[in-house]
Amino acid sequence: MNPFSEDVLIPLFLSLKVAGWATVVAGFSGLSAAYLxxxxxxxxxxxxxxxLTLPMVMPPTVxxxxxxxxxxxxxxIGGWLDRELGISLVFTWQGAVVAAAVVSxxxxxxxxxxxxxxxxxxxxxxxxxxxxxxxxVFFRVTLPLAWRGILAGMMLAFxxxxxxxxxxxxxxxxxxxxxxxxxIAVYEAVQAGNDQxxxxxxIVTSVVCVFILVASGYLLKPRxxxx
Amino acid sequence: MRIEVDIxxxxxxxxxxxxxxxxxxxNENLNVMFGASGAGKSVTLKAIAGLERPDAGxxxxxxxxxxxxxxxxxxxxxxxxxGYLFQDYALFPHLSVEExxxxxxxPWWQRRPRHNVRRxxxxxxxxxxxxxxxxxxxxxxSGGQRQRVALARAxxxxxxxxxxxxxxxxxxxxxxxxxxxxxxxxQWLFKVPMLVITHDPDDVATLAESLLVLRDGRTLRExxxxxxxxxxxxxxxxxxxxxRLLAESRQLPDxxxxxxxxxxxxxx
Numbered sequence: 001m002n003p004f005s006e007d008v009l010i011p012l013f014l015s016l017k018v019a020g021w022a023t024v025v026a027g028f029s030g031l032s033a034a035y036l037x038x039x040x041x042x043x044x045x046x047x048x049x050x051x052l053t054l055p056m057v058m059p060p061t062v063x064x065x066x067x068x069x070x071x072x073x074x075x076x077i078g079g080w081l082d083r084e085l086g087i088s089l090v091f092t093w094q095g096a097v098v099a100a101a102v103v104s105x106x107x108x109x110x111x112x113x114x115x116x117x118x119x120x121x122x123x124x125x126x127x128x129x130x131x132x133x134x135x136x137v138f139f140r141v142t143l144p145l146a147w148r149g150i151l152a153g154m155m156l157a158f159x160x161x162x163x164x165x166x167x168x169x170x171x172x173x174x175x176x177x178x179x180x181x182x183x184i185a186v187y188e189a190v191q192a193g194n195d196q197x198x199x200x201x202x203i204v205t206s207v208v209c210v211f212i213l214v215a216s217g218y219l220l221k222p223r224x225x226x227x
Numbered sequence: 228m229r230i231e232v233d234i235x236x237x238x239x240x241x242x243x244x245x246x247x248x249x250x251x252x253x254n255e256n257l258n259v260m261f262g263a264s265g266a267g268k269s270v271t272l273k274a275i276a277g278l279e280r281p282d283a284g285x286x287x288x289x290x291x292x293x294x295x296x297x298x299x300x301x302x303x304x305x306x307x308x309x310g311y312l313f314q315d316y317a318l319f320p321h322l323s324v325e326e327x328x329x330x331x332x333x334p335w336w337q338r339r340p341r342h343n344v345r346r347x348x349x350x351x352x353x354x355x356x357x358x359x360x361x362x363x364x365x366x367x368x369s370g371g372q373r374q375r376v377a378l379a380r381a382x383x384x385x386x387x388x389x390x391x392x393x394x395x396x397x398x399x400x401x402x403x404x405x406x407x408x409x410x411x412x413x414q415w416l417f418k419v420p421m422l423v424i425t426h427d428p429d430d431v432a433t434l435a436e437s438l439l440v441l442r443d444g445r446t447l448r449e450x451x452x453x454x455x456x457x458x459x460x461x462x463x464x465x466x467x468x469x470x471r472l473l474a475e476s477r478q479l480p481d482x483x484x485x486x487x488x489x490x491x492x493x494x495x
Contacts, residue, residue: 129305136335
């Protein structure tokens with residue numbers, strides 16, 4: 001079959017787009033949450049950690065259901081969006097982004113928290129004594145020292161978002177060309193007995209995932225080991 | 228130089244409580260704070276630098292009030308004009324030696340430090356006899372070299388006072404006496420007043436112009452040693468008096484020593 005046929009390219013690019021945006025969304029929220037939990041002491045910190053990690057262990061369909069309750073047209077957030085802004089996320093690629101972002105959030109959050117906690121506070125204190133503001137301390141010391149762990153987490157999150165199936169299907173459905181991502185297209189192809197398309201989609205997905213895992217494994221190797 | 232400290236702080240962990248209640252004045256150029264580990268030396272030093280907030284009290288350096296709980300003053304660490312040498316030097320592992328030294332004088336929007344800062348860095352590398360190590364990274368340096376870089380990094384901002392947390396603890400014993408001499412030279416060269424904390428009597432003997440003994444979070448003694456050289460008529464270091472003092476400081480009974488608390492933890 002033609003590897004550049006629309007059957008392959010459209011879901012591939014849609015998946016990359018959804019996974020990319022999901023990584024951006026989960027990246028910002030995951031980094032903020034991780035920094036807060038890692039560096040600020042507040043009551044209920046461990047409970048917050050558990051809640052933020054929940055999407056990693058819950059079945060994606062359960063998450064999808066929660067999301068529908070929240071952002072569906074009659075949901076708490078979805079209802080408001082629909083009334084005030086006329087926006088509906090259900091059955092759109094943006095809805096798929098929300099689903100993928102929620103599912104991949106814990107991967108970034110966990111990696112970033114470990115990375116932030118791995119930065120010895122002495123370095124931050126040294127920067128403060130050397131006249132740096134808290135913003136400067138974060139961007140010139142904390143983030144550069146935690147960066148590799150965070151990047152590895154983001155790559156895993158991207159891979160996870162790329163393979164997202166359950167929550168995406170529940171929130172965004174499977175509209176060819178609009179919300180039908182790679183993993184959903186595989187399912188549809190198999191269901192339709194279209195083995196050639198299924199084979200090719202599976203290979204493309206596998207290659208992308210292997211590449212991401214190799215790269216993140218390389219990034220996770222310690223670099224600043226003290227002699 | 229004058230450091231005035233009169234602070235109180237209670238540190239709590241699960242089963243322990245440590246009370247710090249120290250009051251002292253440092254007037255000399257080389258002040259040594261001596262005490263066993265757990266006596267509250269580090270907390271006191273961090274409080275002066277603004278890295279640890281006392282519960283109550285007052286801290287002033289050269290008449291400038293840095294902390295005063297009654298007046299609601301708490302100058303942030305970055306505005307205190309205080310240099311700090313961390314026990315294992317805390318050199319930034321992601322920055323080269325030059326970048327480490329220039330760190331305190333390079334604003335975030337500059338990709339490279341200004342010409343005059345680069346000049347200062349080069350001078351400091353020369354003074355500390357590491358002119359070829361500018362582009363090396365901290366993990367490639369020996370202990371002594373790391374200490375020199377950390378000193379250069381602190382001194383480039385011309386601090387009012389330099390606080391040193393166990394500066395020789397991370398070095399092997401062979402190197403210690405040499406680095407003590409270097410520190411005396413540095414003090415003489417930069418005319419920067421220093422407050423050194425240590426649990427090593429040899430540091431007291433070689434460095435101290437004034438000695439402060441801390442024990443269980445209290446100031447036990449303040450002694451002026453009348454400046455260097457600390458030698459008797461026959462040229463021996465005057466350590467007898469100090470050793471007597473230090474021995475005495477260990478013998479005083481006190482049920483609430485951190486060591487006693489640790490034992491209590493182990494039993495329970």
